[in-house]
Amino acid sequence: MTILDGAGRLSGVRPGIFDRERIIATAGFNRWLVPPAALCIHLCIGMAYGFSVFWLPLSRAVGLSAPKVCADMTIVQELFTTTCDWRVASMGWMYTLFFVLLGASAAVWGGWLERVGPRKAGFVAAVCWAGGLVLGALGIYLHQLWLLWLGSGVIGGIGLGLGYISPVSTLVKWFPDRRGMATGMAIMGFGGGAMIGAPLANMLMNYFKTPTDVGVWQTFLAMGLIYFVFMTIGAFSYRLAPPNWRPDGWTPPEKNNAYITAHQVHLKDAHKTKQFWLIWAVLCLNVSAGIGVIGMASPMLQEIFGGKLIGLPDLSFNQLSAEQKTVIAGIAAGFAGLLSLFNIAGRFFWASLSDHIGRKNTYYVFFLLGIVLYALAPTLAAMGSKALFVLAFGIILSMYGGGFATVPAYLADIFGTQFVGAIHGRLLTAWATAGIIGPVVVNYIREAQIVAGVPRAQVYDFTMYILAGMLVLGLICNALVKPLADKWFMKPEEVAALQAKGAAVNAGGGSYGIGKGGLDARAAAFWMFVGIPLAWGVWITLQNAMKIF
Structure with missing residues (x-):
């Protein structure tokens, strides 16, 4: 036996x-x-x-x-x-x-x-x-x-x-x-x-x-x-x-936030809810806009600012010599690197901020601020302000990274923590989709603008408005995310059965960490x-x- x-x-x-x-x-x-x-x-x-x-x-x-x-x-x-x-x-x-x-x-x-x-x-x-x-x-x-x-x-x-x-x-x-x-x-x-x-x-x-x-x-x-x-x-x-x-000394807050559930949704049911697909769309649209910019960051800076990058403000990109283009390519590589720093910092900053203002509100900030910055980008380019242009896209890329880092906590709030890793895994198909949509939108619109005879410094203007429009759709999807109905939650005995293997380990209590950590x-x-x-x-x-x- x-x-x-x-x-x-x-x-x-x-x-x-x-x-x-x-x-x-x-x-x-x-x-x-x-x-x-x-x-x-x-x-x-x-x-x-x-x-x-x-x-x-x-x-x-x-x-x-x-x-x-x-x-x-x-x-x-x-x-x-x-x-x-x-x-x-x-x-x-x-x-x-x-x-x-x-x-x-x-x-x-x-x-x-x-x-x-x-x-x-x-x-x-x-x-x-x-x-x-x-x-x-x-x-x-x-x-x-x-x-x-x-x-x-x-x-x-x-x-x-x-x-x-x-x-x-x-x-x-x-x-x-x-x-x-x-x-x-x-x-x-x-x-x-x-x-x-x-x-x-x-x-x-x-x-x-x-x-x-x-x-x-x-x-x-x-x-x-x-x-x-x-x-x-x-x-x-x-x-x-x-x-x-x-954690020692921590008690869950009173249930005053309907968007943070104390229950659990099974993996087999999560994708059947409209909330899963709304958050899928939220991530896909946020990432599509950002990933398109990442892929074209270097040529975008070169073509928009041209000679301004090397102290020759009267020269456009097409007027530069081969040697001068080599120099500004090195500068543009630094721009791509700086965007990666914003991407990293944003993952920690925005995800941490979401603990205080909520996940849904954090995505509201991503979309509202992103819409404004994308819409302003052509104006900043026309002004010739490198600092403001770089800052705007730095903030955009921080929110691109912040979207990745915040979405696991968003899922945990809506679906519970029991299967959050697996649910997050399924949600990442949104990333694969965005990896196709974003570069296609940016690259093909750019090519079409060039063929149409649009000056190199302006070939990204229409693209920025399209990306702003994508964020408007993301804003709507985020607004539609609501707490789950009770029918989607597992019964307490089902959760207890899943957790039984680990329960005995903590049966006698004990301190984990130093206070709260x-x-x-x-x-x-x-x-x-x-x-x-x-x-x-x-x-x-x-x-x-x-x-x-």
Whole structure:
């Protein structure tokens, strides 16, 4: 006869190293050890934003000093050629693979993550992301583009999805008093990954390159090893809060906010509610507007300001020499870097602010302020004010990042915390959709404007009004989000059955954290472990951004 103990395990059987029961925290655990564990993973997978650093070196991997171009080569031929260099546009499909696979894998395996816990999911993410880099390195070494796509794009993209959602549910439960801040701390790491990874990749490529090799495949191997170590440390540092745990001295506020439920919605029911799809649309529209700007940040600044960037206000972009265009391209790269800083800061700032003003109100700010800033952008461009233009788009990108960081807490408020990680995973299909809509809107309208003979400095004006219109739609969707009807909530006994395995661990009470939370020596050391690389990336980015002014 099988005998189960109070935690629902086989009596006398110790859980395996990856089992969910193995990582339920015991008395005395400091919850401030969990956010840096999440950052270990997000700072690594965030390098997906920085992959463009590899395109130019790879575009001359065969020709070395210059690309060896094969005219009339089809994309199918390009996948298998060993004698011709790859086109930058073909390698750029990696971004599509990244974010489509991120959304798909998060949606497909979100429920599995909730069952097995963040340690196993985080470790699988490490294997996929680092393993994808290793397979990609082999593809580069053999000069097989299909292998690069399969390794870094497909397998790596699966690692992106699992790694991205792995800490969400855990953090929300450890910080019931500050849900927004908790998810903001972790998700800001995804925005900061490229700030560390891109300069690191440049350093490694310069170290490994030789007269006969551009040094990219070796860089992939080195970064794969580094990322595997960091992500594994993060995965094994995760701990789960016991069911219904609360910080010492904190009691839930009185039920005066109808938008924060005390109940739970099952994963199988969440997508059947109109609230899920309204929040899906809210995220999709907010991200579509921002991601389009990210993709065109560098050419946008160059074409709008032209010679003003180098003290030649009378020269438009088309009047600049090749050498002058090279100079302003470097300045525009600093603009892109500065936007990434706003993106990161916004993830923490807006998500933390949402703890005080509410998630729905935070999205109202995103949409109302965004509409004004997008509508003003053409005027700021016509004024020739670089500072105001950069500030406006910095705020826009902070709200783009803030939207990502705030939405997990928004979901937890509406649907409860029991399945929030898996629900968030399904919601990320909005990101995959936005990754197609945003760039298409910005790129194709720009091309149409150029063909129509619109001056380069004005080709983005109509686009800004379109993006403002998208935010108007987002504003309407956010306004329509209402609290769920009681029929969607699980019965108390259903929730208790799901939580039974962890309940026994906390049966005797006990202190978790220091009061409401604080930094002891161990937590401070862990924060330094992730904070020093992040600070280095910020410093490098600021140095480049100062070239704008």
